[in-house]
Amino acid sequence: MRDLVRRFPVISYYAGAVVLSWTYWLTLLAFGLRAGPGTSVSHLPGLLGPAIAALVVTAICDGSDGLLRFVRRFWQLPRHPWPVALAIVVPPLLTAVIVLVQWSVGGPKPELVQFLLFPGVPESVGPIGMLLAVVILNGFGEEIGWRGFATDRLLLRLDPLRATAIVAVLWAFWHVPVFWVNISMAALVGPALVGWLIGLGLGAFALADLYFRSGRSILAVALWHASYNFAVAVPAAAGLPAAIISTAVMVWGAYAAWRFWRHPEIAAATS
Secondary structure: OHHHHHHOHHHHHHHHHHHHHHHHHHHHHHOOOOEOEOOOOOOHHHHHHHHHHHHHHHHHHHHHHHHHHHHHHHHOOOOOHHHHHHHHHHHHHHHHHHHHHHHHOOOOOOOHHHHOOEEOEOHHHHHHHHHHHHHHHHHHHHHHHHHHHHHHHHOOOOOHHHHHHHHHHHHHHHOOOHHHHEHHHHOOOOOHHHHHHHHHHHHHHHHHHHHHHOOOOHHHHHHHHHHHHHHHHOHHHOOHHHHHHHHHHHHHHHHHHHHHHHOOOHHHHHO
């Protein structure tokens, strides 16, 4: 088994991520439990599947020394900290600005609680608990695996464009049970699913671009991923704010894909 994992690390990682995440999500469904803003049910622990799978496969492939090097990357500061920090704070700030502009032109008055509810995070944990849950489970839980492990391993054989495209496909399929577990995402089942797939695919390129520009900092992509999801998933972001922010990220992702195509040496320059 160990030899098989060492021979096919990305496939082994993906199988582990799917088994771990889907087991949790399908168990919730088996008991008739679904997550949504303010509910006591959470789908977020399932997001740890990619991180756990990445740690296990790294330990098998690279031993304890390799595992330690990998873990140290979790808090590695980005190569250009200030631009990255700006990219991280922009999404939630943009949500707040759009909501306030809507209010100023006759829209509904924003309530603070609308910024403090996140799908899958119980209200009882409070704002700090919500923030920690989103950063740890959503940000690090996913990015340790998708960018920190899968993207890096694929780059050993592929250029950034193809590596990121493969990660996008794997990442999209991994989400399948969430469309039934998460009430908010269940609303996307239907024609809107096409838009979600395009958004996730281009989002994968945006995250890869940030990953490379930050010197392959897992910390940078984990914090940005959490920031983006917070900016578009809270009730206050419903409608126009989420649409504007998602569109901006898709434009960024499209530009990143073009950049990877024109300059495949990008990844090598950031290793």
